[in-house]
Amino acid sequence: MPAGEFRHPSPPPPPPGSEEEERWVWAQIKAEARRDAEAEPALASYLYSTILSHSSLERSLSFHLGNKLCSSTLLSTLLYDLFLNIFSTDATLRSATVADLRAARFRDPACVSFSHCLLNYKGFLACQAHRVAHKLWTQSRRPLALALQSRISDVFSVDIHPAAKIGKGILFDHATGVVVGETAVIGNNVSILHHVTLGGTGKSGGDRHPKIGDGVLIGAGATILGNIKIGDGAKIGAGSVVLIDVPPRTTAILILCSVILLLNRALTILFGV
Ligand SMILES: CC(=O)SCCNC(=O)CCNC(=O)[C@H](O)C(C)(C)COP(=O)(O)OP(=O)(O)OC[C@H]1O[C@@H](n2cnc3c(N)ncnc32)[C@H](O)[C@@H]1OP(=O)(O)O
């Protein structure tokens, strides 16, 4: 910049959750795609068909999800229409999508841009498709919701029951092998790494899956079983097995849980209790 020239700083992003933010994120995504297409001509046609040819985030996302999840018997055009119809009529879903994009962009140091998340994060894509499956479930379109769950699991290796309730601002990082059961509830601003199970113990029916509070971090390979509560802001260490409530803002790691289990087993062996 020549000496003395003053460049205005870029304006701060609009407030989270606003419609203005939705437009701002979409404008960022298009600018990123234009920049990447120019820098890497091999990706130009891909970026045109997935992002630059679309007039809105929901159209781009519906097109991308339709292509990812289609099969020889479940056509991409059918899926595109299904996704677009639901995203364009449900402002809550669109706002959750934007919050999820923000979660990846600002909570994952490996996420270089919004478009990187939109195109390449299978945890993000699985979560958006799950939101549609969940909506279908609540509308009693259960066979279609279950067919979608099956395709999401086939394509992304993320198996979320369509009845599971998931908040917004969710980061499913890497996401391979994530399993979320039917009666699980996940709050807002939760980060979940790969190979996490929110499962039942196998000993009870009905409401049998974990309830995860707001702002929780669940490390890679953690297994959380039963209708237990993980309090707001808690952290579950990678590789932990958690069978009891975890209070808000506390950290649970494998060693703590294993000690409890070993103690229990020792008491059973020694005293038969
Ligand atoms: C490609 C990739 O990078 S994939 C990313 C995979 N990474 C993850 O899944 C991260 C998940 N995060 C963790 O497991 C973290 O270690 C956390 C959340 C448990 C750390 O929580 P904090 O409350 O900050 O705990 P802090 O780091 O102070 O550790 C406390 C103690 O627990 C131990 N500890 C930390 N994590 C674990 C774990 N997963 N299992 C067992 N012990 C652990 C620490 O060594 C420390 O022990 P010390 O007190 O004897 O020194």
Ligand SMILES: N[C@@H](CO)C(=O)O
């Ligand atoms: N995405 C996270 C974990 O792999 C990071 O880059 O730190």
